[in-house]
Amino acid sequence: xxxxxxxxxxxxxxxxxxxxxxxxxxxxxxxxxxxxxxxxxxxxxxxxxxxxxxxxxxxxxxxxxxxxxxxxxxxxxxxxxxxxxxxxxxxxxxxxxxxxxxxxxxxxxxxxxxxxxxxxxxxxxxxxxxxxxxxxxxxxxxxxxxxxxxxxxxxxxxxxxxxxxxxxxxxxxxxxxxxxxxxxxxxxxxxxxxxxxxxxxxxxxxxxxxxxxxxxxxxxxxxxxxxxxxxxxxxxxxxxxxxxxxxxxxxxxxxxxxxxxxxxxxxxxxxxxxxxxxxxxxxxxxxxxxxxxxxxxxxxxxxxxxxxxxxxxxxxxxxxxxxxxxxxxxxxxxxxxxxxxxxxxxxxxxxxxxxxxxxxxxxxxxxxxxxxxxxxxxxxxxxxxxxxxxxxxxxxxxxxxxxxxxxxxxxxxxxxxxxxxxxxxxxxxxxxxxxxxxxxxxxxxxxxxxxxxxxx
Amino acid sequence: xxxxxxxxxxxxxxxxxxxxxxxxxxxxxxxxxxxxxxxxxxxxxxxxxxxxxxxxxxxxxxxxxxxxxxxxxxxxxxxxxxxxxxxxxxxxxxxxxxxxxxxxxxxxxxxxxxxxxxxxxxxxxxxxxxxxxxxxxxxxxxxxxxxxxxxxxxxxxxxxxxxxxxxxxxxxxxxxxxxxxxxxxxxxxxxxxxxxxxxxxxxxxxxxxxxxxxxxxxxxxxxxxxxxxxxxxxxxxxxxxxxxxxxxxxxxxxxxxxxxxxxxxxxxxxxxxxxxxxxxxxxxxxxxxxxxxxxxxxxxxxxxxxxxxxxxxxxxxxxxxxxxxxxxxxxxxxxxxxxxxxxxxxxxxxxxxxxxxxxxxxxxxxxxxxxxxxxxxxxxxxxxxxxxxxxxxxxxxxxxxxxxxxxxxxxxxxxxxxxxxxxxxxxxxxxxxxxxxxxxxxxxxxxxxxxxxxxx
Numbered sequence: 001x002x003x004x005x006x007x008x009x010x011x012x013x014x015x016x017x018x019x020x021x022x023x024x025x026x027x028x029x030x031x032x033x034x035x036x037x038x039x040x041x042x043x044x045x046x047x048x049x050x051x052x053x054x055x056x057x058x059x060x061x062x063x064x065x066x067x068x069x070x071x072x073x074x075x076x077x078x079x080x081x082x083x084x085x086x087x088x089x090x091x092x093x094x095x096x097x098x099x100x101x102x103x104x105x106x107x108x109x110x111x112x113x114x115x116x117x118x119x120x121x122x123x124x125x126x127x128x129x130x131x132x133x134x135x136x137x138x139x140x141x142x143x144x145x146x147x148x149x150x151x152x153x154x155x156x157x158x159x160x161x162x163x164x165x166x167x168x169x170x171x172x173x174x175x176x177x178x179x180x181x182x183x184x185x186x187x188x189x190x191x192x193x194x195x196x197x198x199x200x201x202x203x204x205x206x207x208x209x210x211x212x213x214x215x216x217x218x219x220x221x222x223x224x225x226x227x228x229x230x231x232x233x234x235x236x237x238x239x240x241x242x243x244x245x246x247x248x249x250x251x252x253x254x255x256x257x258x259x260x261x262x263x264x265x266x267x268x269x270x271x272x273x274x275x276x277x278x279x280x281x282x283x284x285x286x287x288x289x290x291x292x293x294x295x296x297x298x299x300x301x302x303x304x305x306x307x308x309x310x311x312x313x314x315x316x317x318x319x320x321x322x323x324x325x326x327x328x329x330x331x332x333x334x335x336x337x338x339x340x341x342x343x344x345x346x347x348x349x350x351x352x353x354x355x356x357x358x359x360x361x362x363x364x365x366x367x368x369x370x371x372x373x374x375x376x377x378x379x380x381x382x383x384x385x386x387x388x389x390x391x392x393x394x395x396x397x398x399x400x401x402x403x404x405x406x407x408x409x410x411x412x413x414x415x416x417x418x419x420x421x422x423x424x425x426x427x428x429x430x431x432x433x434x435x436x437x438x439x440x441x442x443x444x445x446x447x448x449x450x451x452x453x454x455x456x
Numbered sequence: 457x458x459x460x461x462x463x464x465x466x467x468x469x470x471x472x473x474x475x476x477x478x479x480x481x482x483x484x485x486x487x488x489x490x491x492x493x494x495x496x497x498x499x500x501x502x503x504x505x506x507x508x509x510x511x512x513x514x515x516x517x518x519x520x521x522x523x524x525x526x527x528x529x530x531x532x533x534x535x536x537x538x539x540x541x542x543x544x545x546x547x548x549x550x551x552x553x554x555x556x557x558x559x560x561x562x563x564x565x566x567x568x569x570x571x572x573x574x575x576x577x578x579x580x581x582x583x584x585x586x587x588x589x590x591x592x593x594x595x596x597x598x599x600x601x602x603x604x605x606x607x608x609x610x611x612x613x614x615x616x617x618x619x620x621x622x623x624x625x626x627x628x629x630x631x632x633x634x635x636x637x638x639x640x641x642x643x644x645x646x647x648x649x650x651x652x653x654x655x656x657x658x659x660x661x662x663x664x665x666x667x668x669x670x671x672x673x674x675x676x677x678x679x680x681x682x683x684x685x686x687x688x689x690x691x692x693x694x695x696x697x698x699x700x701x702x703x704x705x706x707x708x709x710x711x712x713x714x715x716x717x718x719x720x721x722x723x724x725x726x727x728x729x730x731x732x733x734x735x736x737x738x739x740x741x742x743x744x745x746x747x748x749x750x751x752x753x754x755x756x757x758x759x760x761x762x763x764x765x766x767x768x769x770x771x772x773x774x775x776x777x778x779x780x781x782x783x784x785x786x787x788x789x790x791x792x793x794x795x796x797x798x799x800x801x802x803x804x805x806x807x808x809x810x811x812x813x814x815x816x817x818x819x820x821x822x823x824x825x826x827x828x829x830x831x832x833x834x835x836x837x838x839x840x841x842x843x844x845x846x847x848x849x850x851x852x853x854x855x856x857x858x859x860x861x862x863x864x865x866x867x868x869x870x871x872x873x874x875x876x877x878x879x880x881x882x883x884x885x886x887x888x889x890x891x892x893x894x895x896x897x898x899x900x901x902x903x904x905x906x907x908x909x910x911x912x
Contacts, residue, residue, distance in 0.1 A: 194862065195865070306866070307863075307866060308862070308863075308865070308866060309865050309866055309869050310865075311865045381871075381872045382872065384869040384872070385869065385872035385873060385876075387869075388869055388870070388872075388873065389873070406650065406764070407763075407764075409651070409764070409765050409766075409767045410762070410763060410764060410765055413765050413840040413841065413843075413844055414844070415837075416837045416838065416840070416841035416844075417841060417844065417845070420841075420876070420880065424876065
């Protein structure tokens with residue numbers, strides 16, 4: 001059926017991971033899809049990304065070809081599991097205190113959560129994107145198309161998209177997958193509205209790669225070869241092995257009470273000494289690791305939509321998904337996973353819409369609008385929770401109590417909550433979501449059809 | 457078998473709800489139990505209490521006689537369910553804002569969670585205690601016994617309890633169920649140690665009963681007859697019908713930035729005007745309700761163990777349970793439910809200990825110690841989470857953002873978290889807990905018996 005004329009035309013704004021996954025999912029449902037991407041090259045920042053086992057199952061449900069593309073792009077389990085225990089773990093370790101004067105390098109393990117076998121799979125973002133583009137038919141993705149305006153007239157009329165290059169296009173529905181700086185979001189909520197933009201989380205991140213043998217000298221073999229999150233007052237440092245255990249990827253997150261003045265420039269050059277200063281009073285292991293970072297680093301301002309979340313994810317036949325809807329700080333490592341769940345929800349909604357249209361072509365616009373309202377109802381709670389939760393766990397990692405011996409017990413009581421929050425992400429009931437989605441869509445459509453001013 | 461000589465003697469300090477439930481559970485396991493209670497009368501404060509459906513199932517598992525006592529004490533479902541929808545709900549309503557100028561009495565419903573049929577059952581504390589005492593054989597509860605000292609010598613020797621009246625007694629193990637001001641806790645952690653005492657949560661509560669017809673005038677019929685939690689900046693007011701719908705019980709919780717200077721006196725007299733002042737800018741419904749409170753009220757300082765939680769719940773054969781271990785603020789309404797879960801865990805541990813002793817009477821002390829270590833491992837995470845979570849939901853109810861129209865959307869994103877936290881309490885897997893308890897006990901005992909300096 002692929003390529004055959006279909007009555008449903010959907011435009012996706014943004015050719016990132018979520019936009020391309022969704023495009024794949026819709027094409028599989030015989031929806032006519034166009035993806036408009038403003039750029040052709042992808043920035044190095046955020047170059048590595050990981051998906052939970054749960055999110056990879058969602059990928060497969062959208063389209064088995066997506067999972068195949070992910071695996072072909074060189075995805076690897078992030079654990080260093082051995083035959084005895086091949087599972088992935090998240091580990092939190094005391095990065096601040098020296099518990100024994102005779103062994104200053106000793107760091108107390110605070111908590112560990114078992115994420116299961118292949119609990120996380122990591123990949124390089126650019127390689128995954130490349131693999132995703134390969135499975136999309138030619139002509140679907142149009143690059144160098146920066147969205148300028150959207151015109152939504154009558155419910156049963158096409159939406160007009162105007163691009164910054166003066167061209168325009170039409171579609172039955174528009175899904176904004178255009179990331180944290182989403183133009184679709186700005187159009188929906190209005191220029192100047194704080195809900196249109198991400199805001200500073202008052203955390204900065206510094207990321208660097210460190211050769212494995214040097215990391216082992218600083219941390220010891222076990223810590224270097226396995227994911228660890230060194231936590232302490234007002235900062236934390238997380239690292240895991242990459243590149244087939246030849247390097248570790250280390251990221252320091254540091255609290256910043258100042259404002260971030262330049263909203264356009266979220267990444268600025270910085271020097272290693274700033275990181276070394278921030279960890280000055282910390283465990284010698286953490287200090288040794290900080291000293292191994294490259295001398296010139298990027299300082300990355302962490303932005304999210306926590307302060308002013310979206311009041312709704314759709315208006316009529318225009319919808320937001322992925323970071324455009326719910327850009328999160330990275331402390332759960334699950335921002336992209338939420339986008340995968342979004343794409344799964346939306347592709348299943350489009351199956352429903354296609355079915356509705358087959359029965360009655362005249363309700364296309366209302367069916368699409370009802371689909372997006374259902375998406376909003378099903379997805380907004382969980383995804384905005386993730387934004388809040390990511391902030392919350394960062395606050396818990398960076399509790400000032402870690403620096404106060406009399407408050408250590410208090411600080412450690414946070415891990416029950418951190419476990420619950422992690423499990424809510426990892427053990428997501430996607431079949432339950434799909435059931436809720438389909439039922440929600442059908443109920444809303446029925447209500448619309450029996451309403452006195454509806455057709456049907 | 458009841459009353460027959462058994463080899464196991466356990467003393468319970470404190471004859472509150474948890475202590476008496478536990479006594480029942482242990483007696484059912486043929487354990488020789490003594491309960492030492494410092495007083496005979498019970499204070500009016502905290503006079504009403506409610507248990508989740510989950511906690512009533514735990515009661516039944518400890519001893520069906522406990523549930524029967526609860527029901528016989530006049531417990532009633534707290535809902536006002538009708539034939540169409542008999543379920544219990546928690547409801548959060550905007551207590552602060554006037555959304556329509558032409559209808560100042562309109563209050564927006566913010567969120568609702570379905571707690572199921574008979575989701576909560578309420579009773580009067582004094583009546584439940586009386587019913588519990590009735591099912592305990594005579595001679596088990598000794599009143600006017602205020603604990604002074606505990607002496608724990610060798611692991612296989614008896615523990616000596618010395619009381620303030622100069623008398624003393626011995627037991628194989630001591631379980632402190634002596635509430636928020638626990639003496640057993642103070643003995644375990646040491647006088648002057650902040651972990652020995654509860655601390656001020658910086659919230660004060662004012663409670664009063666209001667006749668139903670007056671409440672209906674203030675709130676309207678539906679709100680008056682059903683539980684509602686009116687939330688807003690730095691305060692909230694919760695009410696539900698009592699006394700067969702003839703009255704409502706209203707409690708106002710108000711933030712207090714000051715310290716509470718008198719640790720001995722947690723309840724002081726106050727006047728209604730303080731409450732009226734605190735809600736001065738609020739919805740006319742909330743103000744009307746506040747004006748119906750009795751003119752003379754008790755001001756109750758809310759204390760908990762959030763600041764300095766217990767580093768452990770047992771030392772050898774001395775153990776803490778219920779509020780003595782984890783006194784919480786009341787914002788989940790689940791403090792007593794945690795104590796019921798504790799009692800269920802401990803009674804099942806005593807079955808294990810009795811079995812161990814039947815095989816080898818010489819390991820009694822170590823078996824008890826292992827049982828309490830298992831209790832600590834199984835129960836500390838969840839119960840300290842509850843203390844934190846109760847603080848957290850209060851902070852969410854009292855977000856300053858409720859008073860800032862541009863932040864309402866942000867404030868409302870809290871409910872996904874509040875739902876998760878409520879479900880964690882309501883849907884507790886007690887069979888899973890018992891399995892973990894029994895396995896944990898057996899593993900620890902095994903380790904002890906194969907250890908080089910152990911016997912076995």
